Amino acid sequence: MLSIISGDKVKLLDAAFIKARQMRSLDLMENAAKAFFVWFERMFSAIQGEIFIFSGPGNNGGDGVAIARLLAESGKSVKLIFFQDKEQCSPDYQANFERLPSKVKVLSVLDFDFQITENDFVLDCIFGVGINRPIEGVYLEAVNKLNHISCHKISVDIPSGIPSDNILQGEAFKAEHTLTFQFPKFSLLFPEHAEYTGRIHVVDIGIPDEFILNFNEGKFFLRREDISRFHKKFHAFSHKGDFGRIMLFGGSVGKVGAMVLSSKAALRTGSGLVHVQIAESERAIIQTAVPEVMVAGAQEIKKLKSFDALGIGPGWGTEVDLAFYCSLLKRYHKPLVIDADGLNLLAKKPENLKYVPKGSVLTPHLKEFQRLAGEAKDHKERLEKARSFAREHGVYLVLKGAFTSISTPQGEQFFNSSGNQYMATAGSGDVLTGMITSFLGQGYPPLNAAICGVFHHGLAGEMAALKKRRGVIASDIIECVPGTFVELNIE
Ligand SMILES: NC(=O)C1=CN([C@@H]2O[C@H](COP(=O)(O)OP(=O)(O)OC[C@H]3O[C@@H](n4cnc5c(N)ncnc54)[C@H](O)[C@@H]3O)[C@@H](O)[C@H]2O)[C@@H](O)CC1
Numbered sequence: 001m002l003s004i005i006s007g008d009k010v011k012l013l014d015a016a017f018i019k020a021r022q023m024r025s026l027d028l029m030e031n032a033a034k035a036f037f038v039w040f041e042r043m044f045s046a047i048q049g050e051i052f053i054f055s056g057p058g059n060n061g062g063d064g065v066a067i068a069r070l071l072a073e074s075g076k077s078v079k080l081i082f083f084q085d086k087e088q089c090s091p092d093y094q095a096n097f098e099r100l101p102s103k104v105k106v107l108s109v110l111d112f113d114f115q116i117t118e119n120d121f122v123l124d125c126i127f128g129v130g131i132n133r134p135i136e137g138v139y140l141e142a143v144n145k146l147n148h149i150s151c152h153k154i155s156v157d158i159p160s161g162i163p164s165d166n167i168l169q170g171e172a173f174k175a176e177h178t179l180t181f182q183f184p185k186f187s188l189l190f191p192e193h194a195e196y197t198g199r200i201h202v203v204d205i206g207i208p209d210e211f212i213l214n215f216n217e218g219k220f221f222l223r224r225e226d227i228s229r230f231h232k233k234f235h236a237f238s239h240k241g242d243f244g245r246i247m248l249f250g251g252s253v254g255k256v257g258a259m260v261l262s263s264k265a266a267l268r269t270g271s272g273l274v275h276v277q278i279a280e281s282e283r284a285i286i287q288t289a290v291p292e293v294m295v296a297g298a299q300e301i302k303k304l305k306s307f308d309a310l311g312i313g314p315g316w317g318t319e320v321d322l323a324f325y326c327s328l329l330k331r332y333h334k335p336l337v338i339d340a341d342g343l344n345l346l347a348k349k350p351e352n353l354k355y356v357p358k359g360s361v362l363t364p365h366l367k368e369f370q371r372l373a374g375e376a377k378d379h380k381e382r383l384e385k386a387r388s389f390a391r392e393h394g395v396y397l398v399l400k401g402a403f404t405s406i407s408t409p410q411g412e413q414f415f416n417s418s419g420n421q422y423m424a425t426a427g428s429g430d431v432l433t434g435m436i437t438s439f440l441g442q443g444y445p446p447l448n449a450a451i452c453g454v455f456h457h458g459l460a461g462e463m464a465a466l467k468k469r470r471g472v473i474a475s476d477i478i479e480c481v482p483g484t485f486v487e488l489n490i491e
């Protein structure tokens with residue numbers, strides 16, 4: 001699992017690693033440049049056009065100079081555009097500058113005519129994590145000009161102008177792709193920066209995850225290779241009961257679909273038995289749509305404790321009898337999942353939050369979270385609120401969206417890397433509720449249930465989008481859930 005380190009600690013991390021391995025910082029820069037080169041060759045194998053590398057005065061610029069050498073040596077046509085005289089640049093920049101082959105054309109930004117065509121590439125190596133103020137002067141002018149040119153645009157480590165841990169002030173380079181070293185810089189995960197970062201790719205530059213863990217600040221990035229360790233193993237003699245008995249509450253008149261989606265998703269995630277508690281008039285619909293589901297009656301409600309997990313809220317409506325809702329929360333002492341109207345009802349009467357069993361998983365989207373915790377001025381503040389909320393109420397808070405975050409009662413935050421924009425479609429949140437409830441019912445600890453739920457949900461969305469792109473609907477995500485177990489090699 002990757003730790004997300006703040007920008008000012010990156011220097012300390014690099015220095016410690018270099019010391020431990022008895023290498024030079026120049027070698028680490030070479031690793032970074034090579035990692036970029038390998039990625040670039042894989043992504044853009046047959047390029048036409050020239051590569052324009054804009055390199056600033058620090059080590060991000062130094063990366064750019066080293067990249068210029070590697071690309072030129074592989075036969076590409078490369079121009080290096082600099083902002084400061086070499087003497088004013090970082091020592092590793094200077095060392096790389098000395099190694100530039102003569103076929104790299106080098107010119108000052110002041111002499112550059114910005115004649116860049118559609119097939120050309122611009123590599124933004126102006127500033128990295130060392131940026132300490134908004135860009136201005138020649139930097140701002142160049143970035144503004146580049147932002148108006150249409151060509152392939154790639155930022156190295158972070159789009160220049162964006163601070164690594166804060167919201168952008170002023171302007172920044174707008175990339176199609178950002179290739180970030182070792183771990184995603186925190187601010188790359190903010191929706192405010194989506195138009196600058198483009199697609200984010202993380203490449204390894206040789207610092208082991210365990211080494212970075214020494215510098216961890218409680219923020220982690222979840223990748224596909226991290227997920228299997230959060231899963232529970234089943235054996236050949238496992239029976240229906242081992243896969244859990246869950247009950248879902250939701251689905252009012254006109255919103256039964258939410259329950260259809262949640263319950264189907266739970267079954268596809270592996271639940272042995274799924275009961276739903278739904279308005280009487282709507283029962284025929286769900287039994288027709290999902291024959292594997294059982295409709296719960298008064299008997300099952302009485303025996304609440306016999307269920308391994310509950311999921312509350314999708315399509316429930318806000319007319320639900322609050323006394324009934326509170327009695328569920330009070331009578332059930334194990335972690336449960338709350339989503340949608342289950343959350344909206346709590347937001348209306350926050351005093352009821354005290355009845356939510358400790359360790360429960362709450363899954364608001366941004367608007368639902370705002371109702372629960374109040375307005376935030378930006379995503380950084382919102383994430384802070386999410387962290388405080390999870391701590392204060394002893395719950396796992398899953399804040400949904402791109403890079404869904406999971407805040408724990410201990411104050412840690414996990415960021416998901418799977419999923420795509422095509423999942424922003426009606427009902428995809430209901431699918432997630434069913435999946436997390438299912439894992440919880442299969443005996444997963446709540447954090448594991450949330451992590452596996454969120455990752456597999458996103459991966460199913462990616463698989464559905466392969467053939468359907470913006471045509472993906474929530475049911476397609478469900479159909480792809482079983483394939484995610486195959487894809488991740490989970491039994
Ligand atoms: N050994 C290392 O430290 C490694 C660093 N790497 C690269 O180095 C980058 C960090 O390098 P640096 O710490 O040199 O930081 P930058 O390359 O971001 O540059 C910082 C320099 O620019 C100046 N500066 C900051 N904001 C400015 C502004 N708005 N206008 C004008 N000047 C400004 C600073 O005073 C400083 O001199 C990383 O993002 C990564 O790309 C990689 O090569 C991997 C290894």
Ligand SMILES: Nc1ncnc2c1ncn2[C@@H]1O[C@H](COP(=O)(O)OP(=O)(O)O)[C@@H](O)[C@H]1O
Nearest residue numbers: 365400401402419420421424426427428429430
């Ligand atoms: N741009 C995106 N990238 C990744 N995942 C997304 C994106 N947009 C939405 N999602 C995911 O889709 C789901 C939408 O949930 P929600 O907003 O509750 O939808 P609904 O209420 O329609 O069910 C969440 O799991 C969210 O993380």
Ligand SMILES: [K+]
Nearest residue numbers: 124127158160
């Ligand atoms: K950059």
